[in-house]
Amino acid sequence: MVDARASVLSATARNRNASLFRHDRIRALAGLFSMKLDVRNLAKGVAGIAAAILAWESIRTLQIVDPRDLPSFLAILQTAFNGLSGGELARALLATLGSWLPGLLIATGIGIAAGIALALMPRLEVATRPLLEFLRPIPSVALIPVALLVLGIGLQMQLFMIAFASVWPVLFSAKAGVESVDPRYLETGRALGLGWAGRMLRIVVPSTLPFVATGLRTASAIALVLAITVEMLTGRPGIGFYIENVRLNGLVVEMWAAIFVAGVLGYLVNALFMAIERKALPWSPENRDR
Amino acid sequence: MTAKRNHIAPFVWQICTIAALLALWQWAALNHPAPHLPTLQNIAAGYLRLWHGDLLFTAIIPSMSRLAVGFFIAVAVGCVLGLMLGYLRELDPWIRPVLEYLRFIPAVAILPAALLLFGPTDTMRVFVIAFGSVFPVLLAAIDGARRVEPLLLEVARVERLTIPERLFRVVLPAAMPSIFAGVRIALSIALVMMVISELIAADNGLGFYILRNQRLFQTANVYAGVLTIGTIGLVLTLALLALEKRVLAWHRGWRGLANAG
Amino acid sequence: MNEPILVMDAVSKAYSAAAPILKDISFSQKAGEFVAVVGPSGCGKTTMLRCIAALMQPDQGQVLHNGMHFFDPPPWLSIVFQDYNRSLFPWLSVRRNVAFGLRDIDKRERDERVQTALQAVALEHAADLYPWQLSGGMQQRCALARSIVVQPKLLLLDEPFASVDAQTRIDLQDMVMDICKKMSLSTLLVTHDIDEAVFMADKVVVLSTRPAHVVEEIAVDLPWPRDQLTTKESPEFLRLRHRVYTLVRHQAQKHAGANREELK
16 A cells, blocks of 8 residues: 555656656757747837837827927937946835845745645634735735834835735745645655655645745735835835936936836846746646747 | 534634734723724724715725726726737737736836826826736736637638627637636726825825825824725625626536536 | 539648648539548548638639639538537527527527527527537537528538437437438538448548548438438448448558558
């Protein structure tokens, strides 16, 4: 009986290795060919971007909007570049990342711990369900005034807001991850003599990771929105404050440049977590057909 | 007997948790008075004040109407554009890079620009709400339209449906489950954008109400405002789920069968 | 007068130069005739059907409907696909699925025609159910009703009985033959089932393996109405069945032989 289970487990491990290997090979092949195959799509994409820029410029030149409010795309790019190479924009960007990352880390820690606890202790889950169901749908930004009352203006308050808003996707994905662990794996682990801690570390955590990685990607975007919002509202240094401040001072080009950079930041953050997701779950079906 | 007890027990537990938390709050508010810890009756009074009289017309209704218009625009634009992009696949590579950039702009960052272009007006707030919530709908509609069973499109061709007819009678219903999933995400984003747009440069609405009371240190009203926004979010989500249940009745049965088979 | 409703004139189709699917397929179908096309599985029958329906254009040769060339399915053509669970609209009730192709006519006439079609396939009792609530045979009858409600002149059947159990298949065969005779439809049945082809058709067209071409056309003069027992026990049926079976098996063996050659 035990032997049968052991062989099931090692078979799964073998399969996983095999699919890892196959996955890498497929990706290597795709990398070789995609360069060639995608040239046409790349050209279309560039044309699309060009069309968007052209539309922007024509809104300007046709004076649909006051051209003073809508600087040329080239000017925006140039200002963004200047601001990033040692200017104020670079400092603002770093300041935003400096509150975004710790806030997200706090949310990740609390979210994973709470998610696993809720999944493993059904009583706790039942007892806290009304509280969670009550807190979750409140738009987190509505709590900014409350946080201001309780914590005042400062890094503490900003971190609290970022962590509060971004904890939910991590928490619920971690919970879903633990709940999705096939009980047969746990039985197999027990049959192989793994203790509670061993089962947690070697079965529950690895099967939960892919879920958490997906939740983390959502959380990272929410954390960024909250970091920027708090900066805008409370004047904490960062890209949000920078955008609002240059607007108030009538520095239109600087404002658009900062918004452009914020978009690039959002894109890169997503790309980063997408890469983490792929690393965390190379065997997931979602990744195989990529 | 045991079955009955098992059924009631979670409910009792939940009531106890809520009661304990409320009691703790009230105890703290009475024994350690602090500006950020108003008593429950004050919060309740503030909450009730919001739902009738002047505040209903200066806080809740302006917020709700901007939310409604912005959200409606987002859903309409997202669906129409998404279905077309998903159905006419050749368009996708042209638009995808621009779309991929736009969707990752943190929506708040667009707010100062909207303020510059439209001024502190309702147009600005509706624009910000629509901009923030259009992308989940758009992407879900593209995805749904792409996954339409090709055989159904062939049936439509054999029945000689025109392209608008195919979009409306085949692609739209087939994409509906996906669209609803996107709309649910869009609703929560729309609520966030509604509040943010009222926290900055507004003279009415719930966000403005909360911020003003925070500045006046009317903390009970701040909590009441947050509770009201939570209530609105909850009610709208439930309404959306009820609508989804009706519209997608076919989908649950069909999917259930697919899973079983 | 009796101009063919369908003419296949040297139709060829290939997805790539290395893999031709159809090669010089020629045959014709008279109005009111029931033609069955049989061939080894995977020989390109579905591709041929899509060319006939003008869902796809052949590379060479012509598909003529009443002497005309079409780029979209001709208005008098209807199809029943093999995968009933994918070809019915899951969000429409049986009644609405059947009414799908009926547009631009007033509601009363539409209701009447839907009712008639539902009666013809014995589904009146299930009119308000959704496809997922029906058995496979009922779903296929629903698809059949949707095809005949538009009163087509040419009905294409793409292995319509392949995914149902044996008993249901027999019932469906009788039902289809009955409907086609009553409506004097020209019917083109694509199948890999030799018994079915000989039993139902006026003419059997035997295709080769890929690239498919017509090996032989065999006229079936079995008397109408046909009966699952007496017709299938008649010496004439057995003789025709033997003939078609030999041709198809010969093709399949040639194919297997070619595969072995390739492996060496």
